[in-house]
Amino acid sequence: MPDKYYIKTYGCQMNELDGSQMGRLLGKHGYQATQVPEEASVILINTCSIREKASHKVYSDVGRFRALKLRNPEVILGVTGCQAQAESAHLHKRFPYLDLVVGPDHTGRIPELIEKAKREGGQQVAAVKLERRDDYQFLNLLPDEAESAHQALVTIMKGCDNFCSFCIVPFVRGREVCRDAEEIVAEVRDLAERGTLEVTLLGQNVNSYGVGRHAADPNALSFAKLLRRLSRETAIQRIRFTTSHPKDLSEELIEEFRDNPKLAAHFHLPIQSGSDAVLKRMYRDYTREGYLEKIARLRQARADLAISTDVIVGFCGETDAEFQDTLDLLEELRYDSIYSFVYSERPKTTAAQHFADDVPLEVKQERLRRLQDLQNRITLEKNVEWVGKTAEVLVEGPSRQGTTYSGRSSQNHIVHFEGSEAEVGTLLKVKILRACSNSLIGEKDVG
Numbered sequence: 070m071p072d073k074y075y076i077k078t079y080g081c082q083m084n085e086l087d088g089s090q091m092g093r094l095l096g097k098h099g100y101q102a103t104q105v106p107e108e109a110s111v112i113l114i115n116t117c118s119i120r121e122k123a124s125h126k127v128y129s130d131v132g133r134f135r136a137l138k139l140r141n142p143e144v145i146l147g148v149t150g151c152q153a154q155a156e157s158a159h160l161h162k163r164f165p166y167l168d169l170v171v172g173p174d175h176t177g178r179i180p181e182l183i184e185k186a187k188r189e190g191g192q193q194v195a196a197v198k199l200e201r202r203d204d205y206q207f208l209n210l211l212p213d214e215a216e217s218a219h220q221a222l223v224t225i226m227k228g229c230d231n232f233c234s235f236c237i238v239p240f241v242r243g244r245e246v247c248r249d250a251e252e253i254v255a256e257v258r259d260l261a262e263r264g265t266l267e268v269t270l271l272g273q274n275v276n277s278y279g280v281g282r283h284a285a286d287p288n289a290l291s292f293a294k295l296l297r298r299l300s301r302e303t304a305i306q307r308i309r310f311t312t313s314h315p316k317d318l319s320e321e322l323i324e325e326f327r328d329n330p331k332l333a334a335h336f337h338l339p340i341q342s343g344s345d346a347v348l349k350r351m352y353r354d355y356t357r358e359g360y361l362e363k364i365a366r367l368r369q370a371r372a373d374l375a376i377s378t379d380v381i382v383g384f385c386g387e388t389d390a391e392f393q394d395t396l397d398l399l400e401e402l403r404y405d406s407i408y409s410f411v412y413s414e415r416p417k418t419t420a421a422q423h424f425a426d427d428v429p430l431e432v433k434q435e436r437l438r439r440l441q442d443l444q445n446r447i448t449l450e451k452n453v454e455w456v457g458k459t460a461e462v463l464v465e466g467p468s469r470q471g472t473t474y475s476g477r478s479s480q481n482h483i484v485h486f487e488g489s490e491a492e493v494g495t496l497l498k499v500k501i502l503r504a505c506s507n508s509l510i511g512e513k514d515v516g
């Protein structure tokens with residue numbers, strides 16, 4: 070019987086992809102995946118450190134999985150991902166029975182570190198110094214036949230140079246490194262040949278792909294040009310990407326949205342706050358007005374575009390008036406959806422070191438509730454506008470309720486309809502009959 074691995078992943082799509090890549094690597098070393106931790110001889114908790122709450126969950130996981138290690142001391146238990154990078158020394162001390170603490174830049178070394186832990190015992194710690202480095206090797210492991218899917222995640226860059234004052238990412242993922250364009254095109258071409266219809270390109274700030282210091286690289290392309298190459302030189306049918314920084318959203322990219330029908334009609338553009346004063350404290354490097362202009366240009370370029378954003382509520386010093394600016398912005402922009410969070414201080418960031426986290430928790434929570442109530446109303450109104458229209462849906466599989474099938478529209482709505490197994494992994498036209506707060510309900514448009 071081959072050894073089995075169990076990976077529990079927290080956090081963003083980038084972490085999700087790292088988790089899959091770890092699984093593929095372990096697969097190449099003879100391991101099999103399992104969803105049951107009790108069956109596994111290797112248990113990895115792939116962590117996120119973007120918010121305090123996610124960090125705390127990991128501590129309880131480590132305790133829970135330790136029980137399995139006590140039952141069978143040969144079980145290898147490891148923490149990987151951003152928290153392993155951010156807190157390697159702390160994890161090392163607090164949980165001396167951990168076999169591995171491995172930061173994101175060392176994902177490729179996991180099989181070797183597991184072997185070392187088995188051979189030598191003790192804790193294998195692989196966190197990196199986060200200095201600038203351009204020799205970073207991106208993992209390039211395609212899904213195997215068994216996991217071959219209609220949608221795939223593709224990394225195009227890693228790290229971030231922006232140092233927004235609230236954000237831990239540059240401290241755990243390091244400085245920005247762009248992946249070679251030829252490698253990206255080759256991976257997307259391979260995926261399309263295996264039946265993938267839609268790719269999501271991943272990076273902390275994809276809009277800055279190929280600009281700045283990367284411009285000196287003869288292979289570097291701007292992000293818009295990379296999108297054009299992927300559309301022209303591969304058989305992929307739909308391209309999404311995440312995430313974008315408003316300051317780097319170029320006119321060239323806006324024009325690409327106008328001209329390139331393979332780009333999904335969805336743009337996620339994090340605003341974080343509607344107040345210029347808060348944006349300044351966040352070191353975001355754009356103004357409310359500049360942001361509004363870019364959204365107007367995007368909507369001009371592509372009328373069917375859905376727009377979503379991220380908002381942080383209760384950032385250091387946020388006053389009632391500054392919070393009201395964010396509510397007003399939501400009313401004005403009418404996003405299709407938002408991801409919203411209360412601010413939580415993260416170690417090493419400028420905000421943690423220099424600004425007081427002085428908005429009381431109950432005020433933060435009350436603001437979050439008001440913000441979400443407002444957006445829920447807007448989202449439902451925007452969804453209702455879809456009734457009677459036809460959406461192009463990539464069918465993903467049976468709905469959770471099991472009575473219908475569901476998929477994603479180009480605008481990233483979840484759409485439920487009467488379908489069949491044979492339609493999974495195809496693009497279908499679905500006429501929208503009803504709108505709910507989180508999804509649309511329709512029927513196949515046979516007209």
Ligand code: SF4
Binds near residue numbers: 230231233239314
């Ligand atoms: S752009 Fe700002 S928020 Fe986004 S990853 Fe970089 S530092 Fe964090």
